[in-house]
Amino acid sequence: MAIAVCAFQAKAQTKVRVENDSAKQVISxxxxxxxxxxxxxxxxxxxxxxxxxxxxxxxxxxxxxxxxxxxxxxxxxxxxxxxxxxxxxxxxxxxxxxxxxxxxxNKWWGGVTEDxxxxxxxxxxxxxxxxxxxxxxxxxxxxxxxxxxxxxxxxxxxxxxxxxxxxxxxxxxxxxxxxxxxxxxxxxxxxxxxxxxxxxxxxxxxxxxxxxxxxxxxxxxxxxxxxxxxxxxxxxxxxxxxxxxxxxxxxHHYAVIEWNKKGPDxxxxxxxxxxxxxxxxxxxxxxxxxxxxxxxxxxxxxxxxVVDEWGGWYDVAPGTNPGFLYQQNTMRDAMIAATTLNIxxxxxxxxxxxxLAQIVNVLQAVILTDKEKMILTPTYHIMEMYNVHQDAKLIPTNYVSPKYDYNGKKLDAVSVSASVDKSQKLHISLANIDAHNAQTVELDLDANNYKTIKGRILTSDKLTNCNTFQNPNKIEPEVYTKASLKNGKVSLSIPPFSAIVLELSK
CATH class of the missing domain: 3.20.20.80 (Glycosidases)
Known part of the structure; x- marks a missing residue:
């Protein structure tokens, strides 16, 4: 299989064509x-x-x-x-x-004594x-x-x-x-x-x-x-x-605003x-x-x-030890994770x-703890949703994305990657980083005869939203049922700063 993607900026629509072709490269x-x-x-x-x-x-x-x-x-x-x-x-x-x-x-991180x-x-x-x-x-x-x-x-x-x-x-x-x-x-x-x-x-x-x-x-x-x-x-x-x-x-590459001015978490x-x-x-x-x-x-x-250090890096959460690099994890982090994993x-x-740096309580963590309490972050949920790609065969993508425009500067709004697993299920992960606009996507399944579709979405109403120890489940994946499959085509809309993973079966 190969996926060819064309985008039409005026309609904020991304067209994805799934074609019968060879999918050889394994996503480790x-x-x-x-x-x-x-x-x-x-x-x-x-x-x-x-x-x-x-x-x-x-x-x-x-x-x-x-x-x-x-x-x-x-x-x-x-x-x-x-x-x-x-x-x-x-x-x-x-x-x-x-x-x-x-x-x-530990001379590097807070000067604390470890046993x-x-x-x-x-x-x-x-x-x-x-x-x-x-x-x-x-x-x-x-x-x-x-x-x-x-x-x-x-x-x-x-x-x-x-x-x-x-x-x-x-x-x-x-x-x-x-x-x-x-x-x-x-x-x-x-x-x-x-x-x-x-x-x-x-x-x-x-x-x-x-x-x-x-x-x-x-x-x-x-x-x-x-x-x-x-x-x-x-x-x-x-x-x-x-x-x-x-x-x-x-x-090693971290997503930062500026190294000398990282900004709030x-x-x-x-x-x-x-x-x-x-x-x-x-x-x-x-x-x-x-x-x-x-x-x-x-x-x-x-x-x-080997990209053995990546993730978002901000100023530490207010009131925490500067040497401990503890930061909250918001929908911004979900977008970093979704787009980076697609890349x-x-x-x-x-x-x-x-x-990903790092696994618990540091930088773009997937888990945060406070004594006996534990929460899963938006980044955790992206990593969990995307793990369907592990050891699956990559379906190459080739597309031009609609743009996320901020004060005259532009970034690709839509990010896509796709794979087919050993059971021949097709997984497509899509992210929309635009802070304001939904993006419409059309998938043309060509002759692949997919008959069923299901999906999951990670979304929230504010970019700065996060899970807290008081509200640990504010952001978590939901079943996505708005993707329509008809005559070999799938249509869906990705809300602003959201990620969707679709699964198609024959």
Whole structure:
């Protein structure tokens, strides 16, 4: 299948034609990954309440309500322990009897003292409980090649060795077999303020000593990649690191108004919303340009572009610790998530892993907690609605969108991606970022003989609306019944700042 889309600005109508064609590219489930850093209350007093907690139901210290919510989200892969924290983290401080673990100061995020009670075993237990693939970020900033090599051996080697013996002493007889590894984080900044030429050599050095203990499951090694539009960084890494040593290159990009003036998390203006969406939609251009560089050195696309930090970043919620990056999550965040996931789906030939920042209580979180209370955010609901695309085959889209016009500046109003799953169900996700105008869409199903249609919508009456601990269900998906299927055509209208996922069956 292929979807060809034409838009008619005067009528604010998008016409989508679904044609019989080949749908070959698989949308990796890992595009829907998440990120958990030792930052604010993401881990401590968020995911993890401790082994001795009684007031909040938990399994091995991990909140049961969070486990249940994230399992429903189908979190495919989870990145830990950072972020900037990764290059100050020494993994051996987080293993063994908890009462014997040394404390550390989190220099990056609030200067708080942590007791290292949540470490490697705890994170891998979390992944087991969620059914998620672990992604460990190694320390190449303040750590050594030996330290990273030892960590790989500790979690991956089943034979007789110093590190596997230590793992068994700490209560885990068999290796976990962790495949995904970050070789440092943001080496251009908090990971060491390195030049790309220098980091390329650092990557080659550290990765050399990361052993593939299971030849059937080689390590997926991810280089610390570019900060947004730093195309020179990508060029330098692709030029200086052989592709047989490299599985992926990271890319970090946050949707911000301005870095020095991020604006409020909830009481934002339409101008703030427009600028944030402009920054979010820039992801498409970033992926295209970084991909073009990677294609010069890797035309077969063996190396993945890994967007392992993305999301909206605003000023922290009033009255909260500036170092904890806690912000509310509104319909603006839903629009960031919906459009970004559509972009990732449509570029899934190169983007094969991504991690939303961050999973609980930090930046564009899917879950917020307050002691025993927990709420799901609009972003959670978008991620849950869109997870029908995981491991489905992409149906390419080609369209010109109607425009969202604000004070003479224009953005594409409609965002679309589509896929067909193993049961041959067609899923189309559509978002309308326009703050005022609904968008009419017509789907021409051609000869595909779809007979039934159902849909879900996430919408609200104000852009600044959010779920709160007092009103946790203000925004949640609803059944969408206004899509009409007649004579092989589907017609629907997407309200302002709303997202719809349709499912069509034959």
């Amino acid at each position: 489930a890992n595009i829907y990954g998440h990120f958990a850093e030792h930052l604010g209350h993401c881990i401590y007093n968020g995911i993890y309440v401790g082994d001795t907690a009684r007031e909040i139901p938990n399994t091995d210290g991990i909140r049961n309500d969070i486990i249940a919510a994230l399992r429903k989200l189908k979190v495919p892969i989870l990145r830990w322990p950072g972020g900037c924290f990764a290059d100050t983290y020494h993994w051996k401080d987080g293993i063994g009897p908890k009462q014997d673990r040394p404390a550390m100061v 290292n009670s949540f470490g490697t075993h705890d994170f891998l237990r979390l992944c087991q409980l969620l059914g998620s693939t672990p992604y460990l970020a190694g320390n190449t900033g303040s750590g050594t090649p030996q330290e990273l090599a030892d960590w790989v051996q500790y979690v991956n080697f089943d034979g007789k060795s110093p590190m596997s013996d230590l793992r068994k002493k700490n209560g885990h007889d068999s290796a976990w077999g962790v495949q995904y590894w970050g070789v440092g984080n943001e080496a251009w900044g908090c990971g060491g303020n390195m030049r790309p030429e220098y980091y390329a050599d650092i990557y080659r050095r550290y990765s050399t000593f990361m052993t593939d203990y299971d030849p059937k499951k080689p390590l997926f090694k991810i280089a610390s990649g570019a900060n947004s539009a730093d195309y020179h960084w990508t060029e330098t890494l692709m030029k200086n690191i052989p592709t047989n040593m490299l599985s992926g290159i990271a890319l 909830q009481s934002f203006t339409e101008e703030g919303y427009f600028k944030t969406m402009e920054s979010a939609l820039f992801m498409d251009s970033l992926i295209q340009k970084h991909t073009a560089i990677m294609d010069k050195y890797d035309p077969e696309k063996k190396v993945a572009l 990732f789906n449509n570029h899934s030939d190169r983007v094969r892993l991504a991690n």
